[in-house]
Amino acid sequence: MIKSVKLQDGTELTIRDLARQDLEALMEFFGSLSPEDRRYLRNDVTNRKTMEQRLNLMDFGYHFRIGAFQGDKLVAEAALELPFEEWRRNQGEVRVLIGGPFQRRGLGMLLLRELYCLALRQKVDTVVIWMMKPQVGAQNLARKMGFHDVSILPDYVRDQDGQMQDLVIMKSGVLALMKEIEKFYGEVDWHACS
Numbered sequence: 001m002i003k004s005v006k007l008q009d010g011t012e013l014t015i016r017d018l019a020r021q022d023l024e025a026l027m028e029f030f031g032s033l034s035p036e037d038r039r040y041l042r043n044d045v046t047n048r049k050t051m052e053q054r055l056n057l058m059d060f061g062y063h064f065r066i067g068a069f070q071g072d073k074l075v076a077e078a079a080l081e082l083p084f085e086e087w088r089r090n091q092g093e094v095r096v097l098i099g100g101p102f103q104r105r106g107l108g109m110l111l112l113r114e115l116y117c118l119a120l121r122q123k124v125d126t127v128v129i130w131m132m133k134p135q136v137g138a139q140n141l142a143r144k145m146g147f148h149d150v151s152i153l154p155d156y157v158r159d160q161d162g163q164m165q166d167l168v169i170m171k172s173g174v175l176a177l178m179k180e181i182e183k184f185y186g187e188v189d190w191h192a193c194s
Ligand SMILES: CC(C)(COP(=O)(O)OP(=O)(O)OC[C@H]1O[C@@H](n2cnc3c(N)ncnc32)[C@H](O)[C@@H]1OP(=O)(O)O)[C@@H](O)C(=O)NCCC(=O)NCCS
Pocket: 037, 094, 095, 096, 097, 098, 099, 102, 103, 104, 105, 106, 107, 108, 109, 110, 129, 130, 131, 135, 136, 137, 138, 139, 140, 141, 142, 144
């Protein structure tokens, strides 16, 4: 998948699938994140080995990663992860990470739209987002996008500073999410998104 998108302010970006060859661009992107944004991520994204292994996981067909590029520079990444376990095969977990200069410019919503296309193609019926409690922006984005079902597991995960944090899980049916996002973009031809 490769497509051009325009942010509300007219900035043009390219969204495309990520591959192993994008490791350098990813490391540069992760290195540019603020310590506060990095703190609540589930992995130390500055650890090259971990990030390489994460990219390699795409080979198994359960993890899908896309990136938004300005020219050659990666400015955001997003992922759809399908669980290996059979009891959760109906689910897809989405994750979005936007670089500081591109936050609050509508890119998170655009990347979610792409992830829904991917989810539809992978026959996912329930989409979940896992976040740490302090990731308030992400929770607001999810709420705006129609994730109304929220569960909280107190003191369940450890942030990158070693502090225990509440895990917030938001979920919604993929069809309901598609309807919700059409309120912002108008009718989307979901089967044509490629
Ligand atoms: C949270 C994040 C994904 C949001 O993406 P984004 O491109 O900045 O968000 P958008 O511009 O698409 O915003 C859509 C809506 O989300 C909400 N939102 C986004 N960022 C917010 C923030 N910092 N504070 C409060 N609400 C926020 C708002 O409702 C916003 O709509 P509005 O601008 O009309 O008020 C992005 O800022 C990010 O990656 N942050 C750091 C890491 C992180 O928390 N990742 C999430 C892991 S699942």
